[in-house]
Every structure is written in structure tokens, then in C-alpha cells.
Amino acid sequence: MEQCLIHFSLMARWKPNAPERLAEAALELFAERGYDATTVAEIAERAGLTKSTFFRYFADKREVLFGGLTLDQVLAAGIAAAPSAATPLEAVANAFEGLGSDVFTPDRRPFSRRRQAVIAANPELQEREALKGLRISAAMVEALEQRGVPVITARVAAQVASLSLTMAYARWSEGDEDFGDLARRSLTELRAASASC
Numbered sequence: 001m002e003q004c005l006i007h008f009s010l011m012a013r014w015k016p017n018a019p020e021r022l023a024e025a026a027l028e029l030f031a032e033r034g035y036d037a038t039t040v041a042e043i044a045e046r047a048g049l050t051k052s053t054f055f056r057y058f059a060d061k062r063e064v065l066f067g068g069l070t071l072d073q074v075l076a077a078g079i080a081a082a083p084s085a086a087t088p089l090e091a092v093a094n095a096f097e098g099l100g101s102d103v104f105t106p107d108r109r110p111f112s113r114r115r116q117a118v119i120a121a122n123p124e125l126q127e128r129e130a131l132k133g134l135r136i137s138a139a140m141v142e143a144l145e146q147r148g149v150p151v152i153t154a155r156v157a158a159q160v161a162s163l164s165l166t167m168a169y170a171r172w173s174e175g176d177e178d179f180g181d182l183a184r185r186s187l188t189e190l191r192a193a194s195a196s197c
Helices: 002-013 018-033 040-047 051-057 071-081 088-103 106-120 123-146 151-174 179-195
Strands: none
Touching: 018 040, 018 051, 018 106, 040 051, 071 088, 071 123, 088 123, 088 151, 088 179, 106 123, 106 151, 123 151, 151 179
């Protein structure tokens, strides 16, 4: 009977969405105290979880802002799923659809705005964001090469796509448009700009 009560007590305190709760708590604390002054234990406590639960989902406090479904995986899958006759940039545009529907959804916009403010205020996080960008670009190059795109063409397409994503993310964070639409528009603008160079 005592074991049942303990089990019930633990279940009553358990709440779903631990990674999201930890990310929200981290953002709140980073904004209040600064990134450097915030500890993992404080993040876990604010989220109503334990420190060990934090480490079940994230390697360190930086990862709370960079974890979850990775953009490189979504983009690589979208490029692979593009029609076989698609040009490299058309394959990339196909991948942008997944970002708009699976990652950068309207309900994520407030979190993303706060996340960007925290990153902008901390050089260590800016460095981590830059490394993430390189990983995303490399994933797109690899996905394009797997489609038979020559390496130089794949690299150029990935660089154009990366710049498109950066532009689209800034616009999406500040506005209310669909991310996929913004990313495709940014891609079109960059193609037009490069043609006039």
C-alpha cells in the first residue's frame, strides 16, 4: 500500500513537456539574471524539475537553447524528399516547407524572440549559434550531394540557402508571416540579387 501511495505521489507531481518547460525556465532566468549567472539547478527548480531531469534532456545550459528537433535534420529530409527533377535551390525550397510547418510555427514565435535576445547578449551563445549555422550548411551540402549535385554547386546552393534562412528567421521573429513563405521569398530575392552581380 505504501509503495502505491509513493507511486501515486510521484505521478501526481509529474507533468509532461519537460524539455519545453526547461527551455522556458532557462529563458526567463537568462533574461532576469543573465546567462552566466544562471545555473542548471536554478533552471530545473524554476521548471519544477530536478537537476538530473535537466541532464536527461540537455548536456549543459547552452543546449537548452539549441536542443530539440534540429534544423539540419529537417532540411536534409526536405531536400531528399524533393522531386527528382528539382534544381538544387528548388530542393532547398522544398525543405523550407518543413521548417514552416514543423519547426517555426506561430506558437514558437514568442519563444524565438526571447531566445534571440538572450543569444545577442552573450558571446558564448553567439559562437554556438554560428557553429549551428555551419552544421546546417554542411547538412544541406551533404543532402544535395546525395541527390547527385556536384560539390561546388551544392556548396553554393547551401550558402544561398543559409543566408535565406537567416533573413527569413529575422523577418519571421519580428512579424506574423509564415516561415516557409518568408524563406522562399528570401531565396527568390537572393537569386535575383546574384543574377544582377
